[in-house]
Amino acid sequence: MHPFPIDLYAYNNRLRDAHPAEKILFAGLTMLICLIASSPLVAVLALACVTVAVVRVAGIPLRAFWYFVRLPAGFIVIGVLTLAVTTVDPAGPQTLLALPVGPWHIGVVESSLARAVQVASVSFACVASMLALALTTPMVDLTDQLRKWRVPQLFIELMVLMYRFIFVFIETAQAMYIAQNARLGYSNWRRSLRSAGMLAANLYLRSQSRASLLFTALTARGYSGELRVLTAQPTWSRRNLILIACVESLLLLTTVATWWGAFV
Amino acid sequence: MSIDPTRSHAPGATPPPGVQDTEGEAAARHNGPRIVARRPEEATPAAAPPVLAAEAVTFAYPDGTVALHDLSLQLPQGLRVAILGANGCGKTTLFLNLNGILRPTSGTIVHNGEPIAYDRQSLRELRRRVGLVFQDPDSQLFAASVRQDISFGPLNLGWSEEVARAKVEQVIADTNLGELVDRPTHMLSYGQKKRVAIAGVLVMEPDVIIADEPTAGLDPETTARVLDLLDTLHDAGRSIVISTHDVEMALAWADHAIVLGRGHLLAEGPPATVLSDEHLLREAGLLPPLVVEAYRQLRGAGLLPASAPVPRTVEDLTALLVRHAKPRLAADSPPE
Numbered sequence: 001m002h003p004f005p006i007d008l009y010a011y012n013n014r015l016r017d018a019h020p021a022e023k024i025l026f027a028g029l030t031m032l033i034c035l036i037a038s039s040p041l042v043a044v045l046a047l048a049c050v051t052v053a054v055v056r057v058a059g060i061p062l063r064a065f066w067y068f069v070r071l072p073a074g075f076i077v078i079g080v081l082t083l084a085v086t087t088v089d090p091a092g093p094q095t096l097l098a099l100p101v102g103p104w105h106i107g108v109v110e111s112s113l114a115r116a117v118q119v120a121s122v123s124f125a126c127v128a129s130m131l132a133l134a135l136t137t138p139m140v141d142l143t144d145q146l147r148k149w150r151v152p153q154l155f156i157e158l159m160v161l162m163y164r165f166i167f168v169f170i171e172t173a174q175a176m177y178i179a180q181n182a183r184l185g186y187s188n189w190r191r192s193l194r195s196a197g198m199l200a201a202n203l204y205l206r207s208q209s210r211a212s213l214l215f216t217a218l219t220a221r222g223y224s225g226e227l228r229v230l231t232a233q234p235t236w237s238r239r240n241l242i243l244i245a246c247v248e249s250l251l252l253l254t255t256v257a258t259w260w261g262a263f264v
Numbered sequence: 265m266s267i268d269p270t271r272s273h274a275p276g277a278t279p280p281p282g283v284q285d286t287e288g289e290a291a292a293r294h295n296g297p298r299i300v301a302r303r304p305e306e307a308t309p310a311a312a313p314p315v316l317a318a319e320a321v322t323f324a325y326p327d328g329t330v331a332l333h334d335l336s337l338q339l340p341q342g343l344r345v346a347i348l349g350a351n352g353c354g355k356t357t358l359f360l361n362l363n364g365i366l367r368p369t370s371g372t373i374v375h376n377g378e379p380i381a382y383d384r385q386s387l388r389e390l391r392r393r394v395g396l397v398f399q400d401p402d403s404q405l406f407a408a409s410v411r412q413d414i415s416f417g418p419l420n421l422g423w424s425e426e427v428a429r430a431k432v433e434q435v436i437a438d439t440n441l442g443e444l445v446d447r448p449t450h451m452l453s454y455g456q457k458k459r460v461a462i463a464g465v466l467v468m469e470p471d472v473i474i475a476d477e478p479t480a481g482l483d484p485e486t487t488a489r490v491l492d493l494l495d496t497l498h499d500a501g502r503s504i505v506i507s508t509h510d511v512e513m514a515l516a517w518a519d520h521a522i523v524l525g526r527g528h529l530l531a532e533g534p535p536a537t538v539l540s541d542e543h544l545l546r547e548a549g550l551l552p553p554l555v556v557e558a559y560r561q562l563r564g565a566g567l568l569p570a571s572a573p574v575p576r577t578v579e580d581l582t583a584l585l586v587r588h589a590k591p592r593l594a595a596d597s598p599p600e
Contacts, residue, residue, distance in 0.1 A: 007448065138448065140408040164406050167450035213403035220363050220396040221404075221464065222388055222420035229407050230415035230429055 004167065006068070009135045014059040019234040020141035022244060026053070027133035029248045034125045037255035043121035045254055049247045050128045057243070058136045068131050069124065076123045084108050084116035139163045144231040157227045165210070172206055173199060313377070314338035315472050315503045316362050316394065321371035323357055323527075331357035333527040334371070339472070339505055339520075344498050346518035346535065347507045350549030354527040355507035356399070359474050363396045392421055395470030399477040401457035405449045410441060410460050413449060417468040435467040439493060455486035462493060472503045479506075479513060491517055511553045515539045516577045523548045536574040555581055562589075 010016075015023065034046050055062045088107040090098040098107035133142075143156050176199050180186065185195035215223075316339040323332040331354045339345050339362075347355050360366040361373055364380055364387045372379045380390055398404045407413035414435060418428035436445055441463055444456060452460065458478065465473060478494065479487040491513070498504045508514055514521055514535060521535040525548040531538045539545065540556045552560075559575050562568045567589045575581040 004450075007451075011446075011448065011451070138408070140412060140448070143408065160408060161406065163408055164449065168402055210403065213398075213400070214406060216360070216365055217396075217398050217404040218406065218416075219365055220391060220398070221417040221468065222391050223416075224384075224388075224420060227406070227416070228419040229412040230419065230425065230432060232411075 004170075005064070006134055007138070009060050009064065010138045013136050015057060015136040015240075016138070017234065018136070018240055019236050020137050020145040021234075022237065022240045023133050023137045024142070024145060026244045026247070027129040029244070030129040030132075030251065031126045033248065033251045033255060034122050034129070037251070037258065038118055038122060039255065039258045040118050040121040041258055042251055042254050043118075043125040046125040046251055047121075047128050049251070050125070050132050053243075053247070054128075054132050054135060058132075060135055065128075065131065065135065068135065069128050072123075072127055076120055076127075080116045080120045080123075083119055084112050086112050141232070141234070147231055153226060160227060165207070168210065169203065169207065173203055176202060313341055314374070315341040315376060316505075317374040318358065318361070318368075319372045319374060321358075321361060321368040321373065323354075323361055323366060324369045325357075331527050332361070332368070335524075335527065335529055336371075337522055337529050337532055339503060342498075342501060342503055343519040344494070344517060345503070345505045345520045345522060346514035347505065347522045347524060348509060348511065348514055348539075348548065348550060349507070349524035349530075350509060352526075353524045353548070355524060356476055357527075358524070359396060359476055359505075359507070362474060363394050364390045365396075388421070392417075392468050393471045395465035395468055395473045397462050397465050397473065397475040397478060399480060401454070401461040404461045404464065405457060408448055409445070410447055410449060410452070411436070411445045413460060414441075414464045414467050417464060421468060431467050431469070435463050438496070439463045439466065455482055455489070458482065458486075458490055459493060462490070462497075466497060470502065472505060473497055474505045476507050479508065479510060487513070509550060511539055511545065511550055512555065515553045515555065523550075525549065536576055540574045559584070567592075 030046050030050060034043050037043070051062070051065065054060050054065050085106055085108060087104050088095050088098050088109050090100075090105045090107075092109065094110040096108045096110060096113060098105040139159075143160055146156050146159075180195045180199065184191070186192045218227075318332075318335050318337050321332050321335045322330065324330045335354070335358070347358070349355055357366065361368055364373070364382060367382060374380070375390060375394065380386065405413050407416060411432060415428055415432045418431050419425075423431070436442060439459060439462065441459060444452065444460065449457065449460065462473070462475065462478070473494070475494065478490050482490060494504050494506070506518075518535045520532070521538040522532040523530040523538060523544060530548050531541065531544050539553055540560075542552045545552050555575055555578055559568065559572075559581060562581075562585070563570065563572070568584055569588060572584050572588060575584055
């Protein structure tokens with residue numbers, strides 16, 4: 001697999017040249033509606049819409065998208081388990097499961113299970129929306145758009161430098177790891193710990209010298225405290241805007257419908 | 265048919281009328297890119313005023329390491345200068361001094377006849393006119409896309425967005441980076457990063473481009489591409505200064521050579537003179553170029569007269585042999 005698969009898709013998908021604001025709008029609105037609705041139905045619907053958008057419109061393989069959506073699943077499941085499992089009254093009408101633990105009973109009740117399902121579905125929908133953005137939009141486009149929206153410069157510069165240096169560090173760390181491994185640095189548990197420690201310490205020193213080199217190189221190009229670069233001038237697409245409007249209206253209508261159902 | 269041994273031309277170029285295509289040139293075309301000397305006959309370093317000069321420059325780092333010792337040298341205007349020396353001879357320190365990033369402990373840097381000033385405004389102007397390309401492109405490229413990275417310098421100069429945008433597009437066209445512009449910098453190959461780094465400096469329209477080891481670690485084809493790019497910039501009237509320890513390349517490419525050793529100036533002058541001084545090169549931690557060594561041995565064997573000029577490329581050497589040795593060999597064994 002490519003070392004930076006998310007980036008690879010970000011630069012090679014059918015929405016690569018779409019206006020970044022459209023993509024931010026789509027991901028942002030979908031997340032917002034999911035969070036406000038807090039309804040498993042809306043979340044599942046949103047997940048379906050996002051999946052169709054990523055697979056059909058952007059042309060990213062379903063398997064790849066699914067792989068990335070599953071990555072945070074562990075966190076979500078653990079988080080949600082603590083919601084589902086509570087202390088329960090073993091004789092309560094809503095109790096689904098009760099296990100005696102000393103003087104108490106822990107288990108699952110209908111309301112806690114419903115809460116867990118709700119949080120899990122909303123989480124997955126939000127993760128999928130973020131991924132839809134990450135997989136279709138290169139970092140440059142995001143920072144460009146944030147610049148246009150007048151997000152504080154410091155925030156954007158940190159994003160730019162962190163993004164750039166992630167790759168430099170991954171490459172450096174990989175090279176160091178291979179060099180250590182070639183000299184049997186990871187042949188047993190103790191040595192592995194030692195080598196990993198050395199790698200981390202070295203990476204820190206390396207990052208220090210990298211930073212000072214970068215500063216020198218930027219100074220040579222007239223750096224005076226602000227990383228200004230030209231931003232691209234993307235164009236809006238009527239088709240995309242209509243699609244976004246359709247999906248978001250569908251989600252909103254469903255949300256209103258669930259509220260209506262709850263009130264009736 | 266006579267061949268002028270002082271002239272050779274780029275592979276693939278049409279030979280000027282009256283110049284026979286030598287076997288060497290045919291081979292060069294066959295084997296793909298190759299470094300070939302393009303020699304401006306009018307290039308006489310003594311006549312050209314220096315664009316940059318160091319006058320009795322000493323530089324000591326804060327830890328006490330003295331990197332430059334009372335160094336005086338001149339970088340002639342409009343020439344391709346190669347600064348040679350072993351690792352740690354002070355090349356990079358010198359470059360940082362020339363661009364005003366480091367300030368000499370004593371002595372002065374002179375730019376176009378004026379000692380450089382270290383106030384903000386003067387430094388900005390100096391850095392625009394003296395462009396520095398770093399050895400490791402990863403330390404220079406910071407932006408997420410090639411186009412953005414190239415636009416960094418122009419915006420620092422305070423040019424308007426329209427002007428900057430036009431200059432960036434111009435440089436992208438001039439340096440043939442068209443197919444790379446929207447790529448993220450981390451997806452480029454090492455050689456591509458080098459070319460982007462040069463473009464990022466070129467866009468600021470410097471009079472002098474100083475490149476630290478521009479060809480170190482590059483394969484021959486990429487080396488030729490980078491040198492080609494530097495030649496294009498030179499043809500546009502810029503002075504080009506590179507550091508290297510590739511004596512073959514310096515001999516073929518440069519108009520003027522400077523040899524440093526342990527922070528001292530060891531020699532400066534025409535590459536053919538400087539780089540055929542074996543004693544000097546060994547003192548600098550370098551070895552004489554192979555073509556010079558072959559020339560010396562052929563002279564020793566009596567195949568070349570003592571008056572034959574030092575060849576700068578294999579093509580030059582072939583031309584010398586065709587001119588001096590071939591008639592003799594032909595006289596020894598008459599053609600059938």
